[in-house]
Structure formats: structure tokens, C-alpha cells
Amino acid sequence: xxxxxxxxxxxxxxxxxxxxxxxxxxxxxxxxxxxxxxxxxxxxxxxxxxxxxxxxxxxxxxxxxxxxxxxxxxxxxxxxxxxxxxxxxxxxxxxxxxxxxxxxxxxxxxxxxxxxxxxxxxxxxxxxxxxxxxxxxxxxxxxxxxxxxxxxxxxxxxxxxxxxxxxxxxxxxxxxxxxxxxxxxxxxxxxxxxxxxxxxxxxxxxxxxxxxxxxxxxxxxxxxxxxxxxxxxxxxxxxxxxxxxxxxxxxxxxxxxxxxxxxxx
Amino acid sequence: xxxxxxxxxxxxxxxxxxxxxxxxxxxxxxxxxxxxxxxxxxxxxxxxxxxxxxxxxxxxxxxxxxxxxxxxxxxxxxxxxxxxxxxxxxxxxxxxxxxxxxxxxxxxxxxxxxxxxxxxxxxxxxxxxxxxxxxxxxxxxxxxxxxxxxxxxxxxxxxxxxxxxxxxxxxxxxxxxxxxxxxxxxxxxxxxxxxxxxxxxxxxxxxxxxxxxxxxxxxxxxxxxxxxxxxxxxxxxxxxxxxxxxxxxxxxxxxxxxxxxxxx
Numbered sequence: 034x035x036x037x038x039x040x041x042x043x044x045x046x047x048x049x050x051x052x053x054x055x056x057x058x059x060x061x062x063x064x065x066x067x068x069x070x071x072x073x074x075x076x077x078x079x080x081x082x083x084x085x086x087x088x089x090x091x092x093x094x095x096x097x098x099x100x101x102x103x104x105x106x107x108x109x110x111x112x113x114x115x116x117x118x119x120x121x122x123x124x125x126x127x128x129x130x131x132x133x134x135x136x137x138x139x140x141x142x143x144x145x146x147x148x149x150x151x152x153x154x155x156x157x158x159x160x161x162x163x164x165x166x167x168x169x170x171x172x173x174x175x176x177x178x179x180x181x182x183x184x185x186x187x188x189x190x191x192x193x194x195x196x197x198x199x200x201x202x203x204x205x206x207x208x209x210x211x212x213x214x215x216x217x218x219x220x221x222x223x224x225x226x227x228x229x230x231x232x233x234x235x236x237x238x239x240x241x242x243x244x245x246x247x248x249x250x251x252x253x254x255x256x257x258x259x260x261x262x263x264x265x266x267x268x269x270x271x272x273x274x275x276x277x278x279x280x281x282x283x284x285x286x287x288x289x290x291x292x293x294x295x296x297x298x
Numbered sequence: 299x300x301x302x303x304x305x306x307x308x309x310x311x312x313x314x315x316x317x318x319x320x321x322x323x324x325x326x327x328x329x330x331x332x333x334x335x336x337x338x339x340x341x342x343x344x345x346x347x348x349x350x351x352x353x354x355x356x357x358x359x360x361x362x363x364x365x366x367x368x369x370x371x372x373x374x375x376x377x378x379x380x381x382x383x384x385x386x387x388x389x390x391x392x393x394x395x396x397x398x399x400x401x402x403x404x405x406x407x408x409x410x411x412x413x414x415x416x417x418x419x420x421x422x423x424x425x426x427x428x429x430x431x432x433x434x435x436x437x438x439x440x441x442x443x444x445x446x447x448x449x450x451x452x453x454x455x456x457x458x459x460x461x462x463x464x465x466x467x468x469x470x471x472x473x474x475x476x477x478x479x480x481x482x483x484x485x486x487x488x489x490x491x492x493x494x495x496x497x498x499x500x501x502x503x504x505x506x507x508x509x510x511x512x513x514x515x516x517x518x519x520x521x522x523x524x525x526x527x528x529x530x531x532x533x534x535x536x537x538x539x540x541x542x543x544x545x546x547x548x549x550x551x552x553x554x555x556x557x558x559x560x561x562x
Contacts (some may be wrong), residue, residue, distance in 0.1 A: 104463050122467035134460050138482040149467040151478070199468055 037047055049077035050235045051101065051203060057108035057261075058096055060080040069261035070096045074110070076254065076264070080234040085250035087151040087290075088241060093262020094239045098207050100129055101237060114203060123151065127196030127234075133188040135180040141167065141191050142176040148199030159198075168196040169228060192229070203235045211247070219278075222248050226274060248276050255294060266293055342529030349527045361521035361530065363513055368534075369541060371514040372503060375431055375547075378498045379438025386439075387495070388488055394447065395454025395475045395484070404520035408447060416441040416502045420509050429510040441502035442495040453484025460485025475530065489553045493502060496549055500542045515541070 058071040059126055070093045078084050086095045099105040101112050103122040108166055112119040114126065117200045135144050142160075145167055149159035167176060170190040180188055189209055196204060229236060240246055246253045254266040268290060322428030326345050330336045331343035336549035342350075354365035363371075393400040394408075416437050435453045465475045507516020515538050 039317060062328060102463075102467065122463060124469045126465065128464060128467055130460060130464075132460070135460065136479070137481070138485070147465075147478075151465065151468045151470040151474055256416070 040100060048080075049113075050080040050082070050115065051078040051100070051112040052076070052239070053097070053110070054111060054113065056097065056100060056107045057104065057109045058093070058100065059108045068238075071100075071107075072261035072263050074262070074264060078235060078237065080139070080235055083229060083249060083251045084234045084255065085240060085252070086239045086254045087243060087246040087247040087254030088262070089258055091258040091260065092258060094256050094259060095207050096174075097262065098205050098237060098239050101203075102126055102205050108293060124148070124199055125201055126203045126205055127199055127201035129192045129196050129204070129206040129209045131211040131214075133180070133185075135188055135191055135193050135195075137180050140177050140179055141172055141183070141194075143196045144180070144191055145194045147195065152199075162200075163194070163198050166197045169197070170194045170229065171224070177244055184217075185199050185213050186221055189213065189221060190224075193225075197232065199236075201234070203237065205237045206236065208240055209238075211241075218245070223275070225249060230274075236241065243287060244278055247272075247290075248278065251289070255290060258294060266290075300384070307519065315441055324388070338528070339526065340528065342527075342532055346529040347532045350533050351536075354533065358524055360527070361518055363518075365518075365533075365537070368513060368515050368518045369537060371431070372516070373541065373545075374501045374505065375507075376438055376499050377433040378431075379435040379503070380442050380496060382439045383442025383446055383495055383499065384492070387443040388450045388491070391441075391447035391450025391491075392481060392488075394456055394474075394482060395451045396480050397525075411440075412444055417500075417505045417509070420506060423506075424510050433510065434506045436505050437506040438499045445498060446488075446491045449487045449494070451486060451489030454480045456487070457483040486557065489557060489560040492549055492553060493546065496545060497542070500538075500545070502537050512550045 054072050055074040056071055056074040057069070060068045060070055062068055074097060076084075086094045086097065087180045096105060100107050100264065101114070102117045103126070106120075127261065136147065139147065140178055141162055146159045146163035149162055154162070164176070167173060172187060172190050172194065175183065175191075176188065180191070183191065192209070210221050213221060224292050225238075226249060238246075238249055247270060250270050253270060255266045256263055257265045268286065270286065272280070272286070304479070328343050328345060331338060331341060331346075331409035356452075358364055361368075390400075390404060394404050395401070419434075419440055423436050427436065454476075461479050461483065462475055465479050470478065503514075504516040504519075506511055508520050509512040511517035511520075515534050519531050519534035519538075522528070522532075522534055549556070
């Protein structure tokens with residue numbers, strides 16, 4: 034609510050929270066065939082900034098996120114988070130996936146408290162933390178439900194609460210609302226902004242949906258439409274929050290981004 | 299919005315046909331013997347089998363034990379071997395699925411032993427244990443361990459890699475991931491193994507008893523042959539089938555209860 038757009042300059046923070054330096058990724062397929070997925074990505078993200086990586090399917094955006102998460106290694110270049118080079122997954126980064134990826138054999142509470150539990154946090158303490166984030170995402174009353182008893186939107190809420198409960202400094206979200214219906218999706222986007230404003234984190238949000246990108250991001254990193262993945266253009270979204278999909282400025286920027294990319298996003 | 303409840307009724311034909319088939323099966327079987335089409339030295343009639351079934355509750359002879367004794371011996375052997383197979387096979391399979399060292403060491407030996415039919419071990423078990431219960435337990439253990447290892451192994455291998463990665467981001471150790479992620483994910487496969495292993499154990503038990511035993515349902519069948527009593531052979535066969543089916547139903551119920559809430 035308080036401050037709509039935090040860009041690096043406005044924060045007075047020239048020190049990047051996340052810094053990708055010339056990151057490239059080449060996969061080797063079937064022994065010899067090389068696929069260049071990312072090519073020379075350089076990107077600085079300020080603390081508590083909400084950055085959206087926008088691009089169509091197969092543009093390397095998820096791979097970039099996975100490199101930041103430490104789930105893939107960059108072929109060249111490096112990712113520095115909190116002044117430390119990424120060399121594997123870590124507790125400082127929380128992950129939310131499109132396919133929810135909840136532990137099917139655990140209740141909502143069990144899922145959310147999993148991170149603290151694995152780190153050896155005592156039962157009382159981790160229950161308190163988990164309950165806080167369950168309340169934050171609006172799942173109170175569903176603590177003892179299993180994932181198969183939840184709707185898609187609720188599953189993703191649980192996924193977000195689980196990521197937060199691990200107290201990460203950076204949230205990495207990979208098309209988290211891609212499987213939701215349009216109504217639920219817009220609602221979850223509003224919730225995402227509310228949660229982010231409530232508990233500020235540096236957020237990297239990957240999506241192929243231009244409205245979602247404009248609604249959420251302080252900055253939009255627009256990717257090329259084909260491999261190898263390169264950054265085509267970066268847009269600062271200086272629109273006040275809460276944003277509306279039908280505001281003139283919103284639509285103007287939407288028009289600009291659409292025109293600049295030959296994609297129908 | 300409300301919908302009228304639609305009652306799903308089985309098509310009458312699908313009720314009548316199975317009954318008809320069963321009645322016809324036993325009717326023809328009975329009449330073949332009643333009218334002397336098949337000599338009674340080759341086959342016993344259903345009624346004869348039923349008569350023997352009733353008699354064997356109280357009558358030890360001619361095969362040396364009551365029907366319940368035979369059944370109890372078989373069940374004891376089967377369950378001891380089965381439980382031992384689960385206790386060894388499931389942890390081994392799970393560990394093989396996750397720890398490369400265990401996989402590297404255990405898998406070649408397992409693959410070597412796996413294709414040998416359990417019954418082929420009988421002569422060796424007679425050397426080692428004689429014809430008593432321990433020999434049969436060993437055969438059943440061999441029979442049951444194979445599906446336990448395979449299913450647990452595959453179950454762990456099938457764990458969603460993203461879940462494992464996620465746990466890594468939570469700072470979970472290798473061991474924690476194995477215990478908290480891989481084993482729960484493998485559970486449905488492991489439960490599948492319980493059923494398969496039991497079926498394996500039961501079949502191989504009867505095989506083992508046919509060849510080397512002094513008690514048990516398989517032994518009863520063998521005695522029926524030696525004494526030229528087709529009714530005893532048939533009674534033994536029927537009891538093997540019946541007991542196996544009952545045990546299967548029980549395991550199924552236990553599985554359903556344990557898996558409630560885990561299944562998607």
C-alpha cells in the first residue's frame with residue numbers, strides 16, 4: 034500500500050540483492066546435439082523489488098529461474114545472491130512451482146512446516162511460524178486438509194505459505210498461477226500483491242501472461258520469443274498500486290510491450 | 299442446483315448370467331459323476347468334496363491331520379516367510395532406490411537370483427532344513443522378497459525430482475530426503491508389493507508343500523493323490539484357493555485403511 038513502486042534508485046540502494054552476470058546455459062541433448070537455452074543474461078535485482086520475467090513458452094525463462102534457485106548450473110557466467118555465488122539450492126530462496134508440488138501425504142500444516150522441520154526448528158516454534166503464513170495466505174481452517182482435498186487456488190496458497198515459512202529472502206515463482214482458471218488467477222494476483230506488501234521479499238516471478246506481469250511487477254524483463262533466451266527489453270512499471278487492468282496507463286504500457294514484441298502475449 | 303439421485307442398477311442379465319454359470323458348472327460336474335460318465339477314480343463330485351470337508355473337521359485320518367491343522371501349518375509358514383520377506387525386501391529395495399552404493403552392491407546379486415524360480419530351491423532347503431517348517435519359510439521368503447525389492451526400488455526411483463529439489467532448498471540432508479520424501483512417495487508402490495508378494499508366497503508355499511512336507515494344505519493334496527482320493531485332492535485345492543482369497547481381502551482392507559488420506 035505505502036509505496037507503490039520501489040525501483041533500485043528510489044530505494045537509495047545501489048547494491049543488488051540478486052545479480053546475474055552474463056549467464057548462459059547450453060543443454061546437451063541425446064549425446065551431441067547442443068541446445069542454447071540462455072545467452073548472456075545480465076540482470077540486477079534490488080532488495081524487495083518485484084521483478085517479472087515475461088516471455089512465451091520455451092524462451093528460457095524457467096531455466097533462468099532454476100539457475101537462480103540452484104537447481105541448474107549456468108554453463109557460463111554466475112548468479113550472485115546476497116553477495117554469495119549460487120552453487121546449489123539454499124534456504125535463502127523460496128520456490129513456488131506451477132504444478133504446486135505439495136507433499137501429497139502431508140496436510141496443509143505438514144506441508145507449510147516442512148522447511149522449518151527439516152532445519153530442526155522445534156515443534157511449537159515452527160507451528161507458530163506455519164500458522165502465521167497459513168493465516169497470511171488465507172488458508173485458516175484448512176490446516177488439517179490434504180492437498181487432494183483443496184482446489185487449485187488453495188493448493189497454490191499452501192505452496193506460497195510453505196515457501197514463506199522457510200523465511201527465504203528471495204521468492205522465486207515459476208508460472209505459479211498457470212493452472213488456475215481466469216477468475217481465480219486474477220484473485221491470486223491480487224493476493225500476491227497484498228502478501229508482498231505485507232511481508233516484503235525480493236521476488237522473481239516468471240510468467241507468460243502480460244496482464245499478470247503488468248499487474249505485479251515493479252519491473253518487467255521481456256525475453257526474446259525464441260531460443261537462445263535473451264533479454265529483449267526491460268520495462269519499469271511506474272504505476273501506482275493497487276493497479277487496475279483497465280487503467281489507461283496500464284493499457285498504454287500493455288500496448289507498448291505488445292507492439293515491441295512480435296508475440297501475441 | 300440439485301440432481302435427482304440416479305440409482306445405478308446392474309443389468310438383470312449381468313446378475314442372472316453369473317449365477318447361471320456357477321449353477322451349471324457344479325450341476326454338470328455333479329451329474330458327470332452321478333450318472334457315471336466319469337469314473338470316480340478320476341474325479342470326485344462336489345457333494346463328495348463337501349462331505350469330506352465336513353468330516354475333516356473332526357477326523358484325523360487318512361492323511362494324519364485335521365483340516366484345520368493343515369490350514370494352520372500353511373498359514374503359519376506363509377506368514378512367517380511373508381513377514382520376513384517384507385522386513386528384508388522393503389528396506390533393501392528402498393535403500394537400493396536411493397543410495398547408489400547399495401544399488402551398486404545389491405542389484406547384481408538380486409538380478410542373479412531373481413530369475414530362479416523359488417521352487418528350484420527346494421532340494422537345497424531339504425539338505426539344510428529337512429522337510430519341516432523352516433525349509434518352507436525359506437522358499438516363501440525367496441518368493442516374497444522379489445516383488446518387495448522391485449516395487450520399493452521403483453517407488454523410490456519414481457519420486458518426483460522436483461519434490462527432492464524442493465527439499466534440498468529447505469536444507470534437507472540426503473538422509474532426511476530419503477526418509478521424509480522418497481519413502482512416503484514410494485508408499486503406494488510398497489503397498490502394491492504387499493499384495494503381489496502375498497500371492498507369490500501363497501502359490502509357492504503350496505508348491506513347496508507338494509514336494510516336501512509332512513503337513514499343510516499342499517501336503518494334503520499330495521496325500522490325496524497317494525491314497526487315490528480325488529475328493530481329498532479337490533478339497534485341498536479348494537481350501538488353498540479359499541484361504542488365499544480371504545487373506546487377499548484382509549490385506550486389501552488393511553492397505554485401504556493405511557493409505558486413506560495418502561491417495562490423491
